[in-house]
Amino acid sequence: MSPKILVVDDEPDILELVQTRLEMAGYETLTAESGEVALKCFFTERSDSVGGRHPAVVWIGSEIA
Structure with a gap:
């Protein structure tokens, strides 16, 4: 099983x-366009x-818990 990486960027071209x-290098990827x-x-x-x-900080840790 390939390592899975979550890639975050607000620029669609950079994200792609x-x-x-990463996929060419054998990684599985997930993408997100915002925090x-x-x-x-x-x-x-x-x-x-x-x-x-x-x-990008979206929530403080205590708000997540």
């Missing part, structure tokens, strides 16, 4: 480019890593 490159979508995806899908150009 990173997704394509909010990424957070939902993080809690519903199992990923081995999360990456993006700049982290």
Whole structure:
């Protein structure tokens, strides 16, 4: 089973480019166009890593718990 990476970026072209490159390298990818979508995806899908150009704070940890 390939490692799964959640890629987060608000630029669709960048998101597609990173997704394509990671899949060419043998990784399974999930994509999210915002911090909010990424957070939902993080809690519903199992990923081995999360990456993006700049982290966006959507909720404080205590609000998630």
